[in-house]
Amino acid sequence: MTDTLDKPLDRPTPKAGILDISPYVGGKAKAAGYAEPIKLSSNENILGCSSKAIAAYAAAAEQLNLYPDGQANRLRAAISEKFALEPERLVFGCGSDELFALICQVYCEPGDNIVQGQYGFLAYRIAGRAAQAEVRFADEPDLRINVDKVLDQVDARTKVVFIANPSNPTGTWNTRDEIARLHAALPKHTILVLDGAYAEFADAPDYSDGIDLARAMDNIIITRTFSKAYGLAALRVGWGYAPLAVADAIERIRPPFNVNIPAQAAALAALADDDFIEQSRALVQTWRPWLAQQLGGLGLEITASQGNFLLVQFPDKPGRTAAEAEVFLASRGVLVRGVAGYGLPRGLRITIGREADNRAVADGLAAFLAQGTQR
Ligand SMILES: Cc1ncc(COP(=O)(O)O)c(C=O)c1O
Numbered sequence: 213m214t215d216t217l218d219k220p221l222d223r224p225t226p227k228a229g230i231l232d233i234s235p236y237v238g239g240k241a242k243a244a245g246y247a248e249p250i251k252l253s254s255n256e257n258i259l260g261c262s263s264k265a266i267a268a269y270a271a272a273a274e275q276l277n278l279y280p281d282g283q284a285n286r287l288r289a290a291i292s293e294k295f296a297l298e299p300e301r302l303v304f305g306c307g308s309d310e311l312f313a314l315i316c317q318v319y320c321e322p323g324d325n326i327v328q329g330q331y332g333f334l335a336y337r338i339a340g341r342a343a344q345a346e347v348r349f350a351d352e353p354d355l356r357i358n359v360d361k362v363l364d365q366v367d368a369r370t371k372v373v374f375i376a377n378p379s380n381p382t383g384t385w386n387t388r389d390e391i392a393r394l395h396a397a398l399p400k401h402t403i404l405v406l407d408g409a410y411a412e413f414a415d416a417p418d419y420s421d422g423i424d425l426a427r428a429m430d431n432i433i434i435t436r437t438f439s440k441a442y443g444l445a446a447l448r449v450g451w452g453y454a455p456l457a458v459a460d461a462i463e464r465i466r467p468p469f470n471v472n473i474p475a476q477a478a479a480l481a482a483l484a485d486d487d488f489i490e491q492s493r494a495l496v497q498t499w500r501p502w503l504a505q506q507l508g509g510l511g512l513e514i515t516a517s518q519g520n521f522l523l524v525q526f527p528d529k530p531g532r533t534a535a536e537a538e539v540f541l542a543s544r545g546v547l548v549r550g551v552a553g554y555g556l557p558r559g560l561r562i563t564i565g566r567e568a569d570n571r572a573v574a575d576g577l578a579a580f581l582a583q584g585t586q587r
Pocket residue numbers: 254255306307308309310333376379380407409436437438439445448449450
């Protein structure tokens with residue numbers, strides 16, 4: 213035992229802050245009495261995925277004895293071509309979640325901070341705290357990232373600002389001009405992460421995924437995922453487009469085989485299946501306004517969304533609350549996501565489904581509210 217330890221510990225002890233982290237809890241997958249509930253609780257792709265991706269995944273079964281290509285070179289080349297990006301600036305993660313963790317591990321140390329929106333995605337705060345950074349939350353008036361509120365939180369020790377655009381669980385988005393203004397006001401040493409997990413579903417004319425801004429900047433990382441529009445959530449493939457020096461730093465600690473062979477193969481096939489992506493996008497863009505209108509017509513508060521989901525807020529009255537609505541829908545075989553953990557206790561987040569799924573939500577909530585009225 214050296215005398216450099218102040219006090220010897222009698223058990224393995226996590227470093228400071230780890231036990232203050234609340235573990236991530238995913239959306240519910242089971243509804244009592246339903247073998248196959250309508251699962252609208254995790255913003256997955258209700259259409260499944262490209263049949264070409266399934267075939268590529270199955271073919272990869274022949275290679276289970278091999279380590280994957282640690283550079284994901286074929287996938288790298290395909291993404292580079294499709295999005296017109298320099299291949300050497302791409303980094304791959306076991307889901308984009310892993311990239312958030314790697315970014316914080318590379319750039320944050322105790323005394324540093326990260327900034328995210330008040331209602332921002334839970335994975336950012338876990339990544340920041342795991343790297344022993346302080347996590348700062350910028351108020352989101354109107355459930356939307358506000359550039360000035362974000363900048364109010366930024367100081368010389370801010371290493372990363374995480375912005376999901378569109379955001380989860382609110383579905384709100386920031387315009388191209390807002391993102392450019394935010395970036396222009398950040399210190400040069402602060403990385404702006406623009407998480408485009410839902411970018412494919414956006415159709416607002418003022419929306420931009422930020423890739424064009426990122427091309428020429430030394431401190432922007434774009435992250436994207438195969439989990440949503442491409443329907444490959446099970447396989448965990450995310451990618452980032454980073455400045456060369458940032459990509460180089462991340463590569464030094466990235467687990468070398470973090471994207472496995474079936475995942476790389478399926479992602480490559482999915483990327484090439486434009487028809488499937490188009491169908492996924494069209495489904496969301498058709499039914500998102502429909503569901504918003506139906507639920508708004510029931511008197512529920514709907515937040516305009518550019519994601520594949522809607523945030524729906526309920527009254528704070530017994531018999532009409534979000535928690536009760538969640539239970540009621542589950543009793544009809546429809547699973548949605550309560551978002552109290554995001555600081556939105558009156559909210560449910562509902563993934564856009566196929567026509568019958570969306571009608572089941574609208575009919576279910578109409579019945580729920582009618583029942584509440586009779587109390
Ligand atoms: C805003 C946002 N970013 C990233 C992700 C995670 O994506 P992945 O499956 O690539 O880890 C999600 C998943 O729900 C998300 O909502």
